[in-house]
Amino acid sequence: MLPLAVAGVPAGRTLMIHPPYVHDDYVAGDGAFTPDRLPFLPVAPLYAAELLERNGLAEPVLFDCQLHDLREAADLEGYDSYGIAVMGAQNIAPAASVHRYLTTVRGLPAERVRVGGQGIERLSRAEFEHIFPGSHKAERHALANLPGAMDIDLRSQLDRLPEPDMRTYLTHEMTLPFSQGCIFGCSFCGAQTRQRESFFNVRAHLENACELAERSGVDSLYLYCTSLDFFQQALPGGDLDLLVGRLETIIEVREQHPGLTIGLHALTRADSYNAAMRSDHVRDLVLRAGFDRFGFGADGAASVAVLRAMRKHADTLRSDLITAFQHMEENGLIPEILYVFGVPEDTQETLSETRALCGLLLETFPNSEYRGFPAKNEIPGNANWNRPGWKGSAAHRQLLDQPDHFLNLGFEALANETSHPDPETRMMVNRYAVDMSQYAHELGRVRSYLTIPVATPGAPIMDDATLGAFRDITAHYAPDVAGDLTPENLSEHRVALNSAIPKDY
Known part of the structure; x- marks a missing residue:
């Protein structure tokens, strides 16, 4: 008999469920199941599963709704508990669908369901109970505080996955657990901010991916390194040797697998990138490790006032970006422009300046790519979620009463009644966001794909002029639908x- 669960974590024979992609949520209705076109290895539930098993708390089995139909899962009633993983705010929507399916459709006791992950960990008890009635919140700290939580590898979990599933994951972008934590406290970020960076077992995770690729006959890997700011150790108070050591580890593993082509990318701040790249040694290690692109948080660069409102502590961001982009161009790296339109402090003037800056960066640096999105100012876990005026607002209540509206908090969703309740502001934000996306599509250098939000009748998201540009964009992905779009029938x-528009990780 396994020990009792602690702090809401699953116990006994446990089905760890990774919900479907928010825009392919077949569990929410009676739609036919189709495997996800761009599935990714669900590292978070696998990580939790390994910690639970290693510490004798549970006997976990993964069920990935990206690749398999939960409605046809064998022996669904035969588990002691059920874990539902929630990566981010928008993923609350399909997680709530899975919860309803388990407890309402299949009649499983809600108290046997545990829900965990970054997307829900900062919800209040009342908010959580409203969305997942009768179930338990699995507290992250209960797992993070277990012995060796940052040092484990996932090989025992990966070896149990069906071979076709593993090959599918390997042929799509993989996740390399690299680090967590960031010393900054940006108001929009729902991750673990104001914390020193701590590192995962990079060697073990990369070796596992390489060995599994070779076993599956896969000759190339592309990995996203989980880091809120990849070069943050180069900033004052950091220890650059910590990053150097892990870059050297990646190079060593690459050299042990000469038959594999390995590419990597990560996110960074412009100031930390510039600080790190003052060292030619660091630059050389980055290139030898196989990095080919970095995404830069450019939000607010067009306005110092907006930057300060976002608490980014980067008043020189505009010049820092230009310095970083120039360095990347000289060294054959691709800079990604990550920009959000429509924070509360934005005006038509700052939105126009933002549009001009993003266009200027694309025009000046022909190796750059655009990833821009309408802002989501309040998401569970960020500094704005508990602000007066949001809690108890109509938009906040609607999220709790209709969890499918959490789709509207996805970074790729157009400005909507949840993120921008004021209709004029919503339409203005989308005008600039769509215009910039259309321009990036024309250049063929875009990695952001705007999606349609859930909307109530009478809550428009764009005018006719904006729709014309949006129709041009969607014609790339859904030509049979694009021509019939009107502001009223979106x-x-x-x-x-949304199911046709490419997934942006």
């Missing part, structure tokens, strides 16, 4: 459009 076509 909601009717939401499911078809």
